[in-house]
Amino acid sequence: MNEHRHAARVRRSDAPVAADPGVIRIGTRGSALAVAQSTTVAERVAAASGLEAVLVIVTTQGDTSRAPLSQLGGTGVFVSALRDALLAGECDLAVHSLKDLPTGPCPGIVLGAVPERADARDALCARDGLTLATLPEGARVGTGSPRRVAQLLARRPDLEVHDLRGNVDTRLARVGADLDAVILACAGLDRLGRSGVITERFPLDEVPAAPGQGALAIEVRADDAARAPYAEALAALDDPQARAGALAERAVLATLEAGCAAPIGATARVEGAGGAAGDARLSLRAEVASLDGTHRLAAEEAMPWAADDPDRARTSERLGRAVAVRLLEMGAATIAPLAPLAPLGESGAGATDSGGRRPGAAPSERTG
Numbered sequence: 001m002n003e004h005r006h007a008a009r010v011r012r013s014d015a016p017v018a019a020d021p022g023v024i025r026i027g028t029r030g031s032a033l034a035v036a037q038s039t040t041v042a043e044r045v046a047a048a049s050g051l052e053a054v055l056v057i058v059t060t061q062g063d064t065s066r067a068p069l070s071q072l073g074g075t076g077v078f079v080s081a082l083r084d085a086l087l088a089g090e091c092d093l094a095v096h097s098l099k100d101l102p103t104g105p106c107p108g109i110v111l112g113a114v115p116e117r118a119d120a121r122d123a124l125c126a127r128d129g130l131t132l133a134t135l136p137e138g139a140r141v142g143t144g145s146p147r148r149v150a151q152l153l154a155r156r157p158d159l160e161v162h163d164l165r166g167n168v169d170t171r172l173a174r175v176g177a178d179l180d181a182v183i184l185a186c187a188g189l190d191r192l193g194r195s196g197v198i199t200e201r202f203p204l205d206e207v208p209a210a211p212g213q214g215a216l217a218i219e220v221r222a223d224d225a226a227r228a229p230y231a232e233a234l235a236a237l238d239d240p241q242a243r244a245g246a247l248a249e250r251a252v253l254a255t256l257e258a259g260c261a262a263p264i265g266a267t268a269r270v271e272g273a274g275g276a277a278g279d280a281r282l283s284l285r286a287e288v289a290s291l292d293g294t295h296r297l298a299a300e301e302a303m304p305w306a307a308d309d310p311d312r313a314r315t316s317e318r319l320g321r322a323v324a325v326r327l328l329e330m331g332a333a334t335i336a337p338l339a340p341l342a343p344l345g346e347s348g349a350g351a352t353d354s355g356g357r358r359p360g361a362a363p364s365e366r367t368g
C-alpha cells in the first residue's frame with residue numbers, strides 16, 4: 001500500500017462501518033461544509049497512515065433543530081452526537097469546527113490534532129459588492145451570532161440586524177432577497193469554494209473573530225491517541241501554531257465563562273517563529289462588547305513561545321487567562337453577560353483541565 005501513499009482514497013458512508021484494522025473511520029457531520037473539511041482531513045490521514053479513510057456521517061442536534069442557535073447553545077449541539085459515536089467505537093477520529101466545541105473536557109476523549117488553520121476572519125457577503133462602509137443607511141444584515149451583532153452595531157449603529165440560520169447556501173440565498181448582506185466565517189466559504197461571494201474580510205485587529213474560528217479539532221479516544229496508526233495520523237495533521245492560538249483564544253472564553261450570549265472575540269497568533277530560536281511569541285488580543293455594541297473593551301498580551309516546549313499547552317492557557325483577567329479588571333462583567341471564574345494563581349494552575357477551566361464547571365459553547 002505504501003506506493004500509493006499519495007493517492008488518498010476517501011469513501012463516504014451514511015451507515016455504520018465495522019471496525020477494520022485497514023481502515024480509519026472519520027466521524028463528521030453531513031453538511032456540505034463539514035464534509036469538505038473532513039474530506040481534507042481524511043485525505044491527509046490516508047496519506048500519512050497508508051490506510052483507507054472512510055467518512056462516517058453522523059447527524060447532530062444542531063443539524064436537525066430549527067431553533068435559533070443562540071438559544072440552542074450551551075450543550076455542544078453540533079458536537080455531542082459525534083462524541084457519542086467516537087466513544088461508542090463507531091468511528092476512530094471525529095472532525096469538528098473547533099469553535100463549536102464546548103470549553104470543558106470530555107471524559108475519554110482528547111484533542112488529537114489541530115490542523116493548519118484556515119482564514120479566521122469574518123466575511124461580509126453583501127449584494128452588489130457593498131462593504132461595511134458602503135452599505136446604505138439602515139441596510140438589513142443577517143447573523144445569528146451575538147458577537148457579530150455587537151461588532152456590527154459598534155461600527156454601524158444604523159444597520160438593521162436579522163437572525164440567520166441554516167447551512168451556508170440557505171444563508172447566502174437571502175442576500176439580495178430579503179437581506180442586503182450576511183456575515184459568515186471566511187473559513188467556511190473558502191473551504192466550500194465560495195470565496196467569490198465575499199465582499200469584505202474584516203481585519204482581525206479591529207473585528208476579532210470567535211475563539212477558534214477557522215480551526216478544526218480532530219478528537220480521538222484517549223486510549224488510542226498514542227497508538228498506531230492513530231498516532232502517526234494525528235502527528236501528520238497537527239499544526240503547533242494553530243493549536244497554540246486556538247487554545248489561547250478558548251482559554252479567554254473558559255475564564256470569562258460567558259455562555260453563548262456574550263459577545264467575545266479573540267485572536268491569537270505566533271509571531272517570529274521563522275527567526276532566531278527563542279524569539280517566537282504567542283500574542284493574543286480579545287474583545288468583550290455589550291450586546292448592543294455601545295460598549296467595548298479590548299486587552300492584548302504576549303508570551304514567549306516555542307514549538308518544542310513540552311509545557312506549551314499551559315503557556316497558551318496562561319496567556320488566555322491573563323487576557324481574560326485584564327478584561328475583567330477593566331470591567332468586562334459590567335458591560336456583558338459574563339459569569340467569570342475567579343482567576344487562578346500560579347499555584348492553582350494545575351487544577352484546570354486542558355480547556356483552562358475548573359473541573360466540574362458547566363461547559364459553554366459559542367455559536368459563531
Ligand SMILES: NCc1[nH]cc(CCC(=O)O)c1CC(=O)O
Pocket residue numbers: 097098099100183184185187188212213214215366367368
Ligand atoms: N457558527 C457555526 C459555525 N461553526 C463553524 C463555522 C465555520 C467556520 C469555522 O470553521 O470556524 C460556522 C459557520 C460560521 O460561523 O459562519
